[in-house]
Amino acid sequence: MKFSFSILLLIILCSSINFSETIIVSKSGKVKSISAALNLANDGDEILIEEGTYEEGNIIVKKSVKIRGKGFPVIDGKGDGEVFTVLADDVLIEGFIIKNSGISYLEENAGVRLEEVRNCTVTNNRFINNFFAVYLAKTANCLISNNHIEGIKKRETNSGNGIHLWYCKNITVEKNTILNHRDGIYFEFVRHGKIENNFSKGNLRYGLHFMFSDSCEYRKNTFELNGAGVAVMYTKNVLMEENIFKLNWGPASYGILLKEISDSEISNNLFEENSIGIYMEGCSRITIEQNDFVKNGWALKLMANSMGNYFYENNFVANSFDLSTNSRQNFNTFERNYWANYSGYDLDKDGYGDVPFRPVTMFSMMVEDQPTSLILLNSLFIKILDVAESIVPAITPKALTDPKPKMSSYN
Amino acid sequence: MNLMMKVLRYEIHNSIRSKWVILYTFFFFLLGYTLFSLSSDVNKAYISLMNIVLIVIPLVSLIFGAIYLYSSREFIEMMLSQPIDRKSLFTGIYFGTSIPLAAGYLIGIVTPFLIFGKVKEQTEGLMFLVLIGIALTFVFTAISFLITVLQDDKAKGLGLIILIWLIFSVIYDGIMLFVVYYFEEYPLEKVMIALSVINPIDLGRILFLMKFNISALMGYTGAVFQSFFGSTLGVLLSAIGLLLWIAVPLFFSTKIFRKKDF
Numbered sequence: 001m002k003f004s005f006s007i008l009l010l011i012i013l014c015s016s017i018n019f020s021e022t023i024i025v026s027k028s029g030k031v032k033s034i035s036a037a038l039n040l041a042n043d044g045d046e047i048l049i050e051e052g053t054y055e056e057g058n059i060i061v062k063k064s065v066k067i068r069g070k071g072f073p074v075i076d077g078k079g080d081g082e083v084f085t086v087l088a089d090d091v092l093i094e095g096f097i098i099k100n101s102g103i104s105y106l107e108e109n110a111g112v113r114l115e116e117v118r119n120c121t122v123t124n125n126r127f128i129n130n131f132f133a134v135y136l137a138k139t140a141n142c143l144i145s146n147n148h149i150e151g152i153k154k155r156e157t158n159s160g161n162g163i164h165l166w167y168c169k170n171i172t173v174e175k176n177t178i179l180n181h182r183d184g185i186y187f188e189f190v191r192h193g194k195i196e197n198n199f200s201k202g203n204l205r206y207g208l209h210f211m212f213s214d215s216c217e218y219r220k221n222t223f224e225l226n227g228a229g230v231a232v233m234y235t236k237n238v239l240m241e242e243n244i245f246k247l248n249w250g251p252a253s254y255g256i257l258l259k260e261i262s263d264s265e266i267s268n269n270l271f272e273e274n275s276i277g278i279y280m281e282g283c284s285r286i287t288i289e290q291n292d293f294v295k296n297g298w299a300l301k302l303m304a305n306s307m308g309n310y311f312y313e314n315n316f317v318a319n320s321f322d323l324s325t326n327s328r329q330n331f332n333t334f335e336r337n338y339w340a341n342y343s344g345y346d347l348d349k350d351g352y353g354d355v356p357f358r359p360v361t362m363f364s365m366m367v368e369d370q371p372t373s374l375i376l377l378n379s380l381f382i383k384i385l386d387v388a389e390s391i392v393p394a395i396t397p398k399a400l401t402d403p404k405p406k407m408s409s410y411n
Numbered sequence: 412m413n414l415m416m417k418v419l420r421y422e423i424h425n426s427i428r429s430k431w432v433i434l435y436t437f438f439f440f441l442l443g444y445t446l447f448s449l450s451s452d453v454n455k456a457y458i459s460l461m462n463i464v465l466i467v468i469p470l471v472s473l474i475f476g477a478i479y480l481y482s483s484r485e486f487i488e489m490m491l492s493q494p495i496d497r498k499s500l501f502t503g504i505y506f507g508t509s510i511p512l513a514a515g516y517l518i519g520i521v522t523p524f525l526i527f528g529k530v531k532e533q534t535e536g537l538m539f540l541v542l543i544g545i546a547l548t549f550v551f552t553a554i555s556f557l558i559t560v561l562q563d564d565k566a567k568g569l570g571l572i573i574l575i576w577l578i579f580s581v582i583y584d585g586i587m588l589f590v591v592y593y594f595e596e597y598p599l600e601k602v603m604i605a606l607s608v609i610n611p612i613d614l615g616r617i618l619f620l621m622k623f624n625i626s627a628l629m630g631y632t633g634a635v636f637q638s639f640f641g642s643t644l645g646v647l648l649s650a651i652g653l654l655l656w657i658a659v660p661l662f663f664s665t666k667i668f669r670k671k672d673f
Contacts, residue, residue: 251630275628295454297628318455320628366588372599373591374629375607375636378462378616381584 026050034059034067034075041065043088049073049096061086069095072126077101077111083130084112092121101130103158110135110164114142122147132160133181140169144176151181156204161186165193165213173198180204184226187213196220206231207248218243229254229274238264246272255296258283265289271296277319280306289313290410298324298364307331315409316340316359320377323359323400326368330400334359338406346407356401362389365396415499415506418490422507426479432515435471439519447527454623457536460520461619464544465612469551469579472512473572476555479508481565488673501556501668505661509552513545520544539622543615550611550656557660560667583610600635608652618649 023037023045024030031037035056037047043064051071058081061067065088073096077083080102084093091114098111110132114120120142127133127149134144149162162178165171167189174196178184184200187193187210196219200207207223208230210216215237222244223230229248232238238261245255255274256266260282267289271277277296278288283306292315293299299319302309304327311332316322317340336352344355363382367374376382389396426432442463446456483504490500524530524537555572562568587606591599607613621640629636639645 251628251633297625318452320625370591370595371630372603372632373588374625375603375617375620375632376584376588377620377625378458378465379580379584379613380466381581381588384581 020044020046022046022048024048024050025054027052038063038065058082059084061091062088064088064090066092067094068092069097069125072097074099077109077130079103081107082109082111082113086112086114086117086120089118090120091117092123093125094121094123095125097126097128098130098133099128101132103131103152103160105157108132108135108160108164110160113137114139118142121145126150127162130160131158132164133162133178135161135164136166136168136171138167139165139171141171142168143172143174145172145174147176149176149178149181151179151203153180153202153204156182159204161209162200162203165190168193172196177201178203178207183207183209184223186210187216189213191215193217194219198222201225203227207245208232210235214238217241222246224248226253228252229257229276231257231259232261233259235260236262236264238266240264240266241268243269244272245269245274245277248274249297250275254279257281258286261286266291270294271299276301279303280309282306284308286310287312291315293317293319293322295319297321300324302332303327304329309333310335312336313406313410314338317409321361321364321367324364324368325360325397325400328395328397330397332400334400334402336404336406337402338409339402340409342405342407344405351407353405353407356403357405358390358393358396358401360396360400361386362395414495415503418500418503419507419510422504423511426508426511431475432511435475435512436515436519438467439516440522443520443523444526447523447529453529453533457533457540458623461540461543461616464520464540465547465615466580468516468544468547469612470576472509472548472551473555473576474569475512476508476552477559477568477572480504480556480559481568484673491673497669498665501665502661505552505556508556509549512552513548516544516548517541536622539619543618546653546657547611547615550653553657553660553664557664557667560664560671579610579612583613587613600632603632604636604639608648611653611656614649614652 023041025034025037025047033056034049034054038061041047041063046066046068049069051073053074053076055076055078061084075083075096075098077100079100083098083101093112101109101111111127111130111134112122113135116138118140122134122144124146127147129152133149136142144163151159151162153159159182161183162181162185163173163176164186169191172194173185177199180202182204184203184207185195190213193213193216198221200223203226205227207226211233213235217239220242224247226248230245231254248255253275255271255277257279262284265287269291271291272294273296275297277293277299279301281303286309288311290313294317296319298321299316300323302323302325309332312335315338322339322341339357339359342353342357344353346353362385443460446459450456520540530537554575558571559568562571607617618640621637
């Protein structure tokens with residue numbers, strides 16, 4: 001009796017343990033295609049793909065499997081339709097070279113599409129010449145990491161986005177490199193995203209572009225040499241820390257363009273050599289602290305409909321214009337910033353200048369009004385006007401001052 | 412021609428001996444040296460240098476030219492009592508004044524670049540700085556010579572010289588700004604290009620802005636400027652503009668000098 005009971009127990013135990021199988025796909029093996037392996041697999045299995053080139057059209061993943069490549073096998077979409085379409089939860093895609101998803105004006109064909117799934121991971125892949133590279137729709141709790149994504153870079157109309165998220169929650173995007181797509185990273189209706197350590201360069205339009213994506217965090221990313229820089233809109237509770245925005249130089253290029261952003265924090269970022277460091281339109285209650293603005297055309301462009309923003313402890317060095325605005329009033333606060341153009345004194349030696357600094361020069365107001373007048377930049381006449389204006393402000397917003405300008409730069 | 416070379420050689424010796432040129436050279440050297448040692452960023456130092464060059468060279472060339480010509484009046488009278496060609500004498504004095512100034516500037520500005528080993532890094536920028544500086548020296552010495560032969564009264568002449576400098580470096584820009592505002596409804600790009608080619612100081616300043624790609628900040632106007640000054644036609648017209656500023660004042664001053672009653 002005792003013996004048979006223990007056998008019974010063993011049988012129950014065995015059946016409850018999930019024996020996950022590993023299916024090996026290789027050109028010379030038993031299973032020759034990924035689609036065949038997916039047919040054979042059960043939930044929880046692992047599919048290991050050996051080196052080689054696989055051209056299978058659209059691979060649809062409906063089971064919760066881990067798909068791993070060994071030695072970077074190439075999955076080629078041959079310019080027609082999608083490569084991987086994931087429709088099941090808990091899927092892992094790792095270690096592939098994914099190529100040539102088809103350019104389409106009707107469908108957003110991706111290298112990897114995750115559609116209405118949870119807990120998926122796309123990691124350590126190389127995406128080459130895809131229309132869209134990674135596309136997430138109505139998806140939650142996923143990780144996109146360590147991918148190298150390189151696009152075609154033709155025109156905006158036939159280039160897709162590097163990493164595209166639509167209606168997603170709790171997605172982590174980290175350590176990816178995105179080159180030559182339309183938008184490097186694109187978010188729409190995303191909540192609680194974490195975007196860290198990514199490198200987005202040379203994209204046709206924006207390095208990062210998001211709308212209606214509240215409560216996301218952006219840390220330690222680099223955005224450089226993108227067609228129009230970074231543009232973010234209609235969002236609140238954004239945190240941007242330690243990012244680098246540089247070399248976004250052109251007539252319509254921005255370090256960041258902020259439109260209708262509120263209750264957010266932008267701190268410890270570097271803005272270098274952008275034609276406009278930060279452009280703010282309709283923004284409120286944003287804290288901009290401890291950033292470095294170096295060698296920009298305009299460090300800040302603050303439109304009159306922005307209010308309640310708080311700028312403190314930033315460094316402004318070697319910008320053609322530190323701040324420009326189209327308003328004669330001021331509803332924002334500037335405090336304890338370091339302005340390289342400040343020429344006041346500090347008699348009480350507390351490290352802050354005794355005379356308030358006026359970051360808006362007369363010339364910047366003129367340029368705002370008549371862009372053509374910018375050709376007078378660096379002219380002696382303009383310098384004389386600026387000095388006169390700074391003594392007796394007539395055109396520049398009187399209330400816009402930094403009452404406690406720092407004497408030496410923050411490190 | 413032979414006579415002109417003789418006068419030229421004498422004048423160059425004379426101006427070098429006068430120590431003013433040495434001081435001038437030393438000024439640019441010191442300026443470059445301090446800027447390079449103070450700021451780690453070459454570009455920043457370069458921008459400051461350019462700004463100062465655009466103000467100082469016209470001023471010094473104008474004043475130096477005038478003072479020199481006024482003070483060598485007796486020498487000129489003495490020379491003219493000899494049977495010599497007035498034109499050669501005048502051109503000799505002109506080049507004898509402008510060449511030492513230009514050479515002094517050249518040495519003063521290039522040495523700091525050499526000392527800090529920035530020549531390779533900034534070859535194009537340095538060439539640009541040198542060419543603009545030398546062109547401005549010749550232009551403004553020619554203008555100061557014209558004023559000097561027109562006006563015998565030293566005080567009036569120097570007053571005029573300062574006025575001329577103010578016009579070129581300050582008032583002219585004021586007029587440009589006025590044009591921008593007054594004719595804001597019209598497409599002004601070509602007019603602005605024309606206006607900036609006419610004034611040598613503005614021409615220098617704008618060529619320099621274009622070099623740092625400030626045009627990107629200007630939108631459409633910037634694009635028009637960039638395409639003009641980037642083209643062969645633009646370079647040619649700028650060069651012709653500068654040459655005319657040397658040739659025209661020199662032509663008229665020589666003409667007046669030849670008929671002048673001393």
